Amino acid sequence: MSGPDYGRTFALWRAGAGEVWGHYTRHAFVEGLRDGSLPRAAFLHYLRQDYVFLIHFARAWALAVARAETLAEMRPAAATVAALVDAEMSLHLELCAREGIDAAALEATEEAPENLAYTRYVLEAGYSGDFLDLMAALAPCVLGYGEIGARLGAEAAPGTGYAEWIGTYGGEDYQAVCRDVGALIDAAAERRIGSDFAGAARWPRLAGHFRTATRLEVGFWDMGLRGR
Numbered sequence: 001m002s003g004p005d006y007g008r009t010f011a012l013w014r015a016g017a018g019e020v021w022g023h024y025t026r027h028a029f030v031e032g033l034r035d036g037s038l039p040r041a042a043f044l045h046y047l048r049q050d051y052v053f054l055i056h057f058a059r060a061w062a063l064a065v066a067r068a069e070t071l072a073e074m075r076p077a078a079a080t081v082a083a084l085v086d087a088e089m090s091l092h093l094e095l096c097a098r099e100g101i102d103a104a105a106l107e108a109t110e111e112a113p114e115n116l117a118y119t120r121y122v123l124e125a126g127y128s129g130d131f132l133d134l135m136a137a138l139a140p141c142v143l144g145y146g147e148i149g150a151r152l153g154a155e156a157a158p159g160t161g162y163a164e165w166i167g168t169y170g171g172e173d174y175q176a177v178c179r180d181v182g183a184l185i186d187a188a189a190e191r192r193i194g195s196d197f198a199g200a201a202r203w204p205r206l207a208g209h210f211r212t213a214t215r216l217e218v219g220f221w222d223m224g225l226r227g228r
């Protein structure tokens, strides 16, 4: 099964992750968003944890700014920090406010272990590695939601309570972000390991970061379904 075209590196990493990729992108939580059967309480639990997740994810993209070796790498990383802090977090604040969860309650969310594990793993990939290691750990998050959004945009049942979420990730704006991030990763890989990606000495470690982050996404959905 081939996924959306977000570049050459993504296609190789995605294939290398094997069945774990499908466990992530076709998780029961995702199917619940698609057919509308996901309990609202599970979605809200997920949103609250995701608010905390995005704070640490913005830190990871800020680390990418620091790890960038060219202005062409620095610019999109800086733009992503701004988009996360302004737009993405506001969406969560707004969705939660509508359900009676105010900003103070969101701020007071106790971070779930699955959340901790995932975000600190991504940050550690950047602390101990370079820009490309960090991109390998960030990619499942950014591009996986693109793949999920694209599929749900085409397949979701109409009139469920999750149309807004699906529209955010399935919409053309976010799909363009994914193509841009895919191109950024391809260029970052060529710069550091040349064009024979799979033949590079550090390829297994990069593919390992992608696969591990994908497993941690599965854990995040599991946590969301389980609720508190």
Ligand SMILES: Cc1ncc(C[n+]2csc(CCO)c2C)c(N)n1
Pocket: 050, 053, 054, 057, 080, 084, 088, 141, 142, 145, 217, 220
């Ligand atoms: C657990 C979890 N994984 C992925 C995303 C999706 N996501 C996180 S940041 C971002 C914007 C670009 O970096 C996107 C699409 C999420 N919200 N929560």
